[in-house]
Amino acid sequence: xxxxxxxxxxxxxxxxxxxxxxxxxxxxxxxxxxxxxxxxxxxxxxxxxxxxxxxxxxxxxxxxxxxxxxxxxxxxxxxxxxxxxxxxxxxxxxxxxxxxxxxxxxxxxxxxxxxxxxxxxxxxxxxxxxxxxxxxxxxxxxxxxxxxxxxxxxxxxxxxxxxxxxxxxxxxxxxxxxxxxxxxxxxxxxxxxxxxxxxxxxxxxxxxxxxxxxxxxxxxxxxxxxxxxxxxxxxxxxxxxxxxxxxxxxxxxxxxxxxxxxxxxxxxxxxxxxxxxxxxxxxxxxxxxxxxxxxxxxxxxxxxxxxxxxxxxxxxxxxxxxxxxxxxxxxxxxxxxxxxxxxxxxxxxxxxxxxxxx
Numbered sequence: 001x002x003x004x005x006x007x008x009x010x011x012x013x014x015x016x017x018x019x020x021x022x023x024x025x026x027x028x029x030x031x032x033x034x035x036x037x038x039x040x041x042x043x044x045x046x047x048x049x050x051x052x053x054x055x056x057x058x059x060x061x062x063x064x065x066x067x068x069x070x071x072x073x074x075x076x077x078x079x080x081x082x083x084x085x086x087x088x089x090x091x092x093x094x095x096x097x098x099x100x101x102x103x104x105x106x107x108x109x110x111x112x113x114x115x116x117x118x119x120x121x122x123x124x125x126x127x128x129x130x131x132x133x134x135x136x137x138x139x140x141x142x143x144x145x146x147x148x149x150x151x152x153x154x155x156x157x158x159x160x161x162x163x164x165x166x167x168x169x170x171x172x173x174x175x176x177x178x179x180x181x182x183x184x185x186x187x188x189x190x191x192x193x194x195x196x197x198x199x200x201x202x203x204x205x206x207x208x209x210x211x212x213x214x215x216x217x218x219x220x221x222x223x224x225x226x227x228x229x230x231x232x233x234x235x236x237x238x239x240x241x242x243x244x245x246x247x248x249x250x251x252x253x254x255x256x257x258x259x260x261x262x263x264x265x266x267x268x269x270x271x272x273x274x275x276x277x278x279x280x281x282x283x284x285x286x287x288x289x290x291x292x293x294x295x296x297x298x299x300x301x302x303x304x305x306x307x308x309x310x311x312x313x314x315x316x317x318x319x320x321x322x323x324x325x326x327x328x329x330x331x332x333x334x335x336x337x338x339x340x341x342x343x344x345x346x347x348x349x350x351x352x353x354x355x356x357x358x
Contacts, residue, residue, distance in 0.1 A: 011053035022052045036061030044068060044157075047076050060160050062177050063167060067160040069181045070139035076157075077150040086145065088138060091340050096137035098145040109149050113141040127171050127189065128161070128178040135182045136161060210317060213252040216244045223260055232266050233259070239269035258311045264290045265311075277307030297322050297335055305339075312343035321352045330355045 011026070013019035019038060027033035040059040041052055043066035048054035058072035068076075077083050082103045090097040095114035101107065114137065118124050129136050143159045160181030164174045172189045179187045213219050223233050236259045237244050247255060258273060259265050264287060265273060276287055288303050291310075297319065298306055309315040318341065322334035334352050341348035 009051050009053065012049065012051050019052065026052060026056050036064070036066075039064065040066040042066075047079075060177070060181050062160060062163050063169065065163055065167075067163045067181070068157050070142050070159045070161065073146045073154050073157060073159060074142050077146050077153050080150065080153050082150065082153075086142075088141070089340075090342060091134055091138055093133045094137075096134070096141040098141045100145050100149050102149055109145065111141055111145040111148065113137055113144055121165075123165055126165065127175045128164070131175075131187065131190070132179070132182060132184060135184065136178070139182060209253065209313060211253070211256070212249075213256060214249050216247070216252070219244065219252050219256060219260075222256060226261065228260055228266070236260070236266050236269060253313075254311075257313050257316055261316060262291070262310065263294045273311065277303035295319055295323055297331070297338070300335070301338070309343045314346045314349050315341065315343040318349040318352050321349065325352075325355060 011022055013022050019041065020034065023034040023037040023041070024031065027037055037052065037056055039061050041050070041055045044059050045052070045055055048058065058075070059066060059068050061067065074086055077086065083100070084103040084106070085099065085101040085108075087099055088096060089099050093115075095112060097110065097112045099108065099110050101109065115124065115133065118129060118136070118140075123129050123136075139159055139161045143162060146154050147157070161178045164177045164181075167174075169177075172191075175187075175189045211222055213222060220230055220233070223230060234244070237255070240259065242255065244252070244255070265271065268287070268290075271287065277284070279287065284303060288298075291303075291306075292298050306319075310319070315338070318334075318338060322331065322338060325331045325334050334355060337348050337352055
């Protein structure tokens with residue numbers, strides 16, 4: 001197996017006995033751990049040029065079954081050079097969404113793993129899911145996407161958390177194995193019984209709004225509350241050839257978030273709200289700097305990210321509230337919410353509003 005193998009590092013064995021010696025050394029003399037490492041090396045070593053050190057940090061053995069860490073699965077896909085995109089676009093305690101694209105096909109894919117799916121699989125009573133929900137959701141979603149989109153690279157490889165959840169083992173064994181594979185080694189199993197589950201909370205309706213705008217006068221009153229100059233609003237409507245008096249309540253509501261709330265949209269009448277973030281050079285910098293002047297947190301977000309979102313009421317109001325947060329801890333947490341929330345998720349706004357009251 002090893003006779004013709006090029007030695008890439010001191011951890012690449014040249015023979016089976018050499019492999020055992022290296023495994024024993026890396027396992028600090030623990031023969032059981034060395035045996036597990038040998039199994040992982042046999043199963044996955046070819047992905048790492050048979051470097052046993054790399055196998056050690058990217059794999060783990062659960063009850064003599066070799067498994068791979070979720071991030072390692074993504075790493076194998078990337079090493080093929082056929083990954084144009086593999087990105088977690090949303091991660092909360094309830095769901096994880098991964099978007100990805102192969103370089104050779106250009107087909108875009110979107111995969112989601114959420115708590116409802118975990119509940120249907122009877123996983124959520126396990127302590128690893130109760131205490132590490134975001135990590136578990138992310139691992140499952142990434143693994144699902146990798147196997148579906150790059151089967152030529154990782155078909156048939158299951159991650160440590162998937163294997164642990166499917167095997168007959170104690171909850172403590174499952175938690176410890178999963179925590180190690182997710183890089184949460186500092187977490188310790190809690191032997192106390194879990195607290196009773198809270199009563200379910202109804203999600204906010206999709207059409208939730210903060211303001212009721214029934215007519216043109218309501219719009220002007222709302223603009224006054226936000227210290228928005230009426231002349232600018234009417235000038236913007238004229239420039240866009242829009243008649244405020246003939247708009248429906250929904251159209252007025254959309255007009256407020258598209259053209260009134262943000263200084264840039266109100267003052268740059270020639271700005272195309274559908275794709276301004278595709279501008280280049282100084283033109284893009286000018287628009288971005290104008291947004292940052294009103295919303296300082298946008299300093300660390302790219303226009304291509306916030307541009308398509310900033311006219312969505314829930315995202316815009318969440319951004320405005322993030323600007324009011326005072327402590328660095330709350331500001332960081334608020335920015336993380338902005339990065340991961342769906343643009344129409346009012347529960348994210350409610351969460352950030354709560355941060356300001358802490």
